[in-house]
Amino acid sequence: MTGTTRISPRSGAAFELGKGQRLKVIDPEGCQVSDLLAFRRGDVGEVVSNGRTFDxxxxxxxxxxxxxWSNRSNRMLRIVEDTVGCHDFLLTPCSKDTFRHFYPDKPVHRGCFGNLAEALAPYGVTEDTIPTAFNVFMNVPVDGSSGKLEVLPPPSKAGDHIVLEAEMDLVIGLTACSAYASNGGSFRPIDYEIIG
Amino acid sequence: MTGTTRISPRSGAAFELGKGQRLKVIDPEGCQVSDLLAFRRGDVGEVVSNGRTFDxxxxxxxxxxxxxWSNRSNRMLRIVEDTVGCHDFLLTPCSKDTFRHFYPDKPVHRGCFGNLAEALAPYGVTEDTIPTAFNVFMNVPVDGSSGKLEVLPPPSKAGDHIVLEAEMDLVIGLTACSAYASNGGSFRPIDYEIIG
Known part of the structure; x- marks a missing residue:
């Protein structure tokens, strides 16, 4: 147990998570999203993959x-506890480009993408290799017949959390989301703990 | 117009498609899937992205x-004609690992992943950078409430096709799918034409 670390609103962090350790991601105030990325420690060409996971x-x-699951078909993280049950794995991290596209009247922010890129650069991760993130607490309902999706405020309440156990040695990227739609326009922090 | 090229059952091809040219992917016999990848020509770090496209x-x-759309938020291919209206962008190309997982009693095949990796290697594409493909004619219904998906035979009939216009100079990877579930267990060819 390392104690609780806070990720400030609209920022990000990167850290190591050893095989068998658990990562607890907490929404301390409620209604906030956290983009999560995972790479194999020491060999960051292996990365979490939404497509392999859906498969x-x-x-x-x-x-x-x-x-x-990873792009190499290995298990990366197992969800062992989840008080929300609402997460997205379809959409990419918000970025300067998504701000220009979705919020043309708002200031451009580098978003979760820029925050993840900066935090993960010391581990050798480059922008082009940042995939679709696992978007913790993000609420993206999909209409099964039309395929249409929308981004709604997260249902998470203060103190809600998810716990993931590492199946290999990992580098994790984690944010407190910067986009308006994904958190109902209220930018809040995210807390995390490494257990074990 | 280059005439029609045939991709043999359970194989793949890679070729260049210039900005403004159109790619017609044809199901010549019906009920077959074709995995399609697109990279920026000369700078293959830019690649088609399901997450950015869904965004x-x-x-x-x-x-x-x-x-x-690409991982760098640029337009890559625009769908200008589509006689089927059923394609998947959730699932990764079948591979040795997916064969072991889904068909443990069947011979292992390198699948669309192996076929794409070999065909795209001369352009500098490496295995780790192969993302989720746009799976032409693939039938993957999603239950909007449970999130569950299944892989059903494609509804495409002989001669059905999709036409995509390049929005930048591209390298395309294209297969005739190798997996049992995606084409109802009948491995068939795929035809394509480059127009313009």
Missing amino acids: YEETIKLTEGNTL | YEETIKLTEGNTL
Whole structure:
């Protein structure tokens, strides 16, 4: 147990998570999203993959009991606890470009993408290799027949959390999301703990 | 117009497509899937992205009028004609690992992943940078409430096709799919034409 670390609103962090350790991501105030990336420590060409995860888990909704898989078909993180059950794995991290596209009247922000790129650069991760993130607490309902999706405020309440156990030695990228739509326009922090 | 090129069952091809040219992907016999990848020509760090596409198109079902976007938020391919309207952008190319996972009693095949990796290697594409493909004619219904997905035979009939126009100079990877589930267990060829 390392104690709780706070990620300030609209920022990000990167850190190591050893095989068997658990990462607890907490929404301390409620209604906030956290983009999560995972890379194999020491070999960051291996990265979490939404497509491989959808393949093996046979669902686009991941919760307790599901595993996040890598682009090399290895297990990276297992969801062992989840008080929300609402996360997104379809959409890429918000970025300067998504701000220009979705919020043309708002100031451009580098977004979760810029925050993840900066935090992960010391581990050798480059911008082009940042994939779709696992967007913790993000609420993206999909209409099964039309395929249409929308981004709604997260249902998470203060103190809600998810716990993921590492299946290999990892480098994790984690944010407190910067986009208006994903958190109902209220930018809040995210807390995390490394357990074990 | 280059005439029609045939991709043999369970194989793949790679070729260049210039900005403004159109690629017609044809299912010559019906009920077959073709995995399509796109990279920026001469700078293959830029690659088609399901997450960016879902972001900007606000749907997981892409058809005529929709655009496939890159990881750098640029437009790569615009769908200008589509006689089927059923394609998947959730699942990664079948591979040795997916064969071991889904068909443990069948011979292992390198799958679309292996076929794409070999065909694209001369352009500098490496295995780790192969993302989720745009799976032409692939039938993957999603239950919007549970999130569960399944892989059903494609609804495409002989002669059905999709036409995509390049929005930048591209390298394309294209297959005739090797997996049992995606084509109802009948491995068939795929035809393509480059127009313009």
